[in-house]
Amino acid sequence: MGIVKFLRSKLLNRRRAAVHVEGGESCSGRCGDAAEAAAVKRLEWGEIERITGRFSVVVGEGGFSTVYMGRLPVCGGGSASAAAVKVHCGGGERLSLAFKQELDLLLRLKHENIVRILGYCDDADQGALIFEYVSGGTLYDRLHGRGGNKRSTLSWKSRVKIAFQLAQAIEYLHERCIVHIIHGDIKSSNVLLDGDSNCKLCDFGSAKMGFSSMIPPPSSLPSSSPYVRRKNIIMGSPGYTDPAYLRTGIALKKNDIYSFGVLVLELVTGLEAFRADKGLVLASMAAHMAKDVDRMDVSEVTNMVDPRLRGDFNMEEARALIGLVRLCFDESTLVRPTASCMVKMMKEKVSSISFMNSNLRHKLSNDL
Structure with a gap:
């Protein structure tokens, strides 16, 4: 019983060591250093519509999601950078299991051969993940x-x-x-x-x-x-x-x-x-x-x-x-x-x- 309490305590402490993201919220996980973590932005659904041009260009589709081309504004007023915006279909009570799981995992990862997350949206039943755009396709x-x-x-x-x-x-x-x-x-x-x-x-x-x-x-x-x-x-x-x-x-x-x-x-x-x-x-x-x-x-x-x-x-x-x-x-x-x-x-x-x-x-x- 003591071991179970110890493990639960460790897990809780990890979750409390959350990554601070734009919008005043936090997400459990590890994503490199604090500066990189802060760069992962939480966006409202209206912003997702805006950066995708109201979902005008589809660059990929899966069984549970569609990926759209997006233009993500750069801090400091520079020209917008290309991004891939993955929008999950459906959401259950709040968000689909796949969306929550993927977001939590991606915020923990930092490797040059794993696609980098730039932002996300978890408004109500809407779920979107924003990734670096990789130009060569699959x-x-x-x-x-x-x-x-x-x-x-x-x-x-x-x-x-x-x-x-x-x-x-x-x-x-x-x-x-x-x-x-x-x-x-x-x-x-x-x-x-x-x-x-x-x-x-x-x-x-x-x-x-x-x-x-x-x-x-x-x-x-x-x-x-x-x-x-x-x-x-x-x-x-x-x-x-x-x-x-x-x-x-x-x-x-x-x-x-x-x-x-x-x-x-x-x-x-x-x-x-x-x-x-x-x-x-x-x-x-x-x-x-x-x-x-x-x-x-x-x-x-x-x-x-x-x-x-x-x-x-x-x-x-x-x-x-x-x-x-x-x-x-x-x-x-x-x-x-x-x-x-x-x-x-x-x-x-x-x-x-x-x-x-x-x-x-x-x-x-x-x-x-």
Whole structure:
């Protein structure tokens, strides 16, 4: 009983160490230093309508939200900066669970490969989150030419960089946050790219805090139960969702590792994770991969790599990434690597990553 009181006291103290935001209100969480936290603005609904031009330009849509282009005024009277405004559909008694959860999480996060929150609105039943605008669209669009994205094929070096940056973002969520976070819906459409193909992980509406979380199986609950609706929200996406999660209903960090494996395979092959029209699931390719990837001959590896690259890729890097995918897909969640192990393996086995890191260190030293 004393332990329970102690834990409750710690949680209460964390919540009291709230982040002060514009408008005189506070939100629980941690968001870098105080100056950055203060920059997260609380806006009225009328201001959301104004900065989006009354929701005139849609830049993205999901099952529970729509994202609009916005122009956010800059302090000091400078020209407005571009922003992405995510408006949640519906709200329950006050705000939807997904909105409150995502807002609380985002106020805690600070990582260069996680999309940055600039402001929010929680008026009555209306919910909106304002993010930095990332100009390159989603990784899904870039890989598969959707959403009018007809730019040149994403290069091998860019694909390797995206995989490594995403692994670092997952490591941050799983192991470096004070409260560990399971993203719950890692997929290429939730990865944004800037003009230099640096990635930003977004959409934390399905995320969970803590090491694991039980979601009751739908068969054990009436269809009207709120738990069924909640399970639908955090279920994940076809082609990316861990079969272990589907079997148990327990959300684990290793579910994110599985989804990351699917995304890396998507980067290597250029194929979609799921094709409903053809009934194809990309992860099923794992069954045909050689268990000992080091013994895969050149033709086997080449046949797996996106043909649009026209052979312009590093054979040993491709072999290393395919080997990592196999580990992420292991039926036993205990055998799958942790996020920090993935980062370490990629640093050791993917040569261009060490080159990218040295370039980054050089750039930072020059900036200083």
